[in-house]
Amino acid sequence: MQTVVLRFYVSEKQHHQGELLYEWLLRLGQRLELPGGSAFRAIAGFGKHGRLHEETFFELAGELAVAVEFIIDEQSAERLLAAVGAEKIKLNYVSYTVESGTTRI
Template identity: 45%
Template sequence: MEQICLRLYAREGQQHQRHLLSDWLLDSARQLGVAGGTVLRASAGFGRHGLQEDSFFELGGELPVIIELVLSQAQAEAMLALCAEQGLHLFYTRMSVTSGITV
């Protein structure tokens, strides 16, 4: 099945409406009818907030997380529109993917 892989990038401790942003995004995707999503925690990364990496001394929620959703084009557009409506300034990538279930 041809779908979209939407990846939203955030910081692990980032909050929105008194919830972790990653949890809020997963809940919002579920409400849009998305079948599933995954949050991946990075061990290191750099971007507009500089270099962050996991070490013995924890960074207190500053490591990058990726919220990955495989969804329809319409759901991807709705998710990005919701993020814009909520004033979230998140970097994202959107890729066409083929998905299925192994037999």
């Protein structure tokens, strides 16, 4: 089946409407009745400023990225992007078409 992967990249400490942005995105997906969504936390990375961020034992305030991903049909991806846009949030995202399915036992 042809589906779309829609992945947003946010900071793990970014907020919107009083909650963590990655949680807000997942709740938005629930409100739009999407079949599912997941958030994945980075262990290391760097951004446009070139500064490397890594999780360390002593680091308390995280600055790492969280990828929030939905594997959905194209119409659902458009609805989700429109809903995020209506909130006037500037987010980085990628979207690409994939083949998805379930293996048989």
